[in-house]
Amino acid sequence: MKRMLVLLVGAVLLAGLAFAHGDEQHVTGTVSKITDNTISVEVAPKQGETQKTTVTVNVISSTKFEKMGATATIKDLKVGDRVVIHAGKKDGRLEAHVVKIGMAMDGMKHE
Amino acid sequence: MKRWKKVAAAVLLLVLVGGFFGRRVIQRGFSARETPSKMEVFVATKARALAVPASYSSLKNPVSNSPENIRAGMEHFADHCFLCHANNGSGDTSFGRNMYPKPPDIRAAETQNKTDGELFYTIYNGIRLSGMPAFGEKDQSDAESTWQLVRFIRHLSALTEEQEKQMEKLNPKSPMEESKEKQEEQFLKGGKPPMSMKMKHH
Numbered sequence: 001m002k003r004m005l006v007l008l009v010g011a012v013l014l015a016g017l018a019f020a021h022g023d024e025q026h027v028t029g030t031v032s033k034i035t036d037n038t039i040s041v042e043v044a045p046k047q048g049e050t051q052k053t054t055v056t057v058n059v060i061s062s063t064k065f066e067k068m069g070a071t072a073t074i075k076d077l078k079v080g081d082r083v084v085i086h087a088g089k090k091d092g093r094l095e096a097h098v099v100k101i102g103m104a105m106d107g108m109k110h111e
Numbered sequence: 112m113k114r115w116k117k118v119a120a121a122v123l124l125l126v127l128v129g130g131f132f133g134r135r136v137i138q139r140g141f142s143a144r145e146t147p148s149k150m151e152v153f154v155a156t157k158a159r160a161l162a163v164p165a166s167y168s169s170l171k172n173p174v175s176n177s178p179e180n181i182r183a184g185m186e187h188f189a190d191h192c193f194l195c196h197a198n199n200g201s202g203d204t205s206f207g208r209n210m211y212p213k214p215p216d217i218r219a220a221e222t223q224n225k226t227d228g229e230l231f232y233t234i235y236n237g238i239r240l241s242g243m244p245a246f247g248e249k250d251q252s253d254a255e256s257t258w259q260l261v262r263f264i265r266h267l268s269a270l271t272e273e274q275e276k277q278m279e280k281l282n283p284k285s286p287m288e289e290s291k292e293k294q295e296e297q298f299l300k301g302g303k304p305p306m307s308m309k310m311k312h313h
Contacts (some may be wrong), residue, residue, distance in 0.1 A: 024205055026291070026295065028295055028298060028304060028305060029304070044304045045270075071272060071307065082298060082299050082301075083279025083299075084295045084298065084299060100295070100299060101299075102300060102301070103300060103301045105298065
């Protein structure tokens with residue numbers, strides 16, 4: 001019964017997603033620039049587009065960093081690294097909640 | 112003053128006050144993005160406190176504060192509660208931020224000062240006119256798992272990063288989220304980038 005109730009609530013909530021404007025984005029790409037409080041990510045063109053774009057995400061005190069599943073810090077991040085950033089919008093800017101660091105992009109050298 | 116005049120004055124006052132608040136409500140709109148007014152919070156909090164029977168308020172948690180019970184509560188919370196309350200209890204999720212009323216930060220005193228019985232009652236019976244459903248079986252056959260949740264809620268302020276990561280693995284995901292997560296993992300390990308690089312995540 002409890003599972004049924006949870007499934008029902010989940011279904012109602014998920015149905016609402018089709019109309020909801022969620023405020024969390026996944027920014028996936030290659031790091032092009034790092035400052036003390038921002039990470040710029042070069043993202044591949046979306047379907048139907050040809051130009052790469054750069055998205056800048058702010059790093060805040062609660063931003064968490066992960067590298068291969070382990071806890072990391074911004075110091076572990078290098079230009080050329082592949083990243084997936086879970087970010088929320090605040091005052092029109094993106095704030096990083098979680099930064100997942102991956103391998104460096106082929107042919108890129110760490111600075 | 113004659114009686115009819117008193118009644119007329121009272122009716123007029125009611126109409127004026129009703130009109131004032133009605134206009135404010137219409138002006139504010141009915142968006143769930145808003146934060147409830149102080150008046151709404153006051154009335155709702157009082158009503159909620161009165162709604163918990165005294166027999167529940169005084170209940171003590173019958174399950175021990177063992178790592179096993181906390182773990183069971185944690186798994187239950189990650190599966191059922193995280194969508195609105197977040198794994199760490201902050202309520203800082205896409206759903207939580209956009210609900211009316213917003214789920215409270217259950218690590219804060221407002222929740223932690225409640226008795227075990229009050230927390231149990233809230234989980235079991237839900238809260239009317241809010242997003243909190245009644246999760247308990249009427250016959251209380253699942254009371255133990257709810258008490259374990261109460262244990263976990265008490266443990267939230269001591270939640271470790273490791274435990275939060277374990278919870279993330281237990282959070283239910285839609286097929287689309289699972290597929291996206293796999294693509295992102297592959298990308299991080301050197302695979303092809305997902306087709307759409309920016310994803311709206313709910």
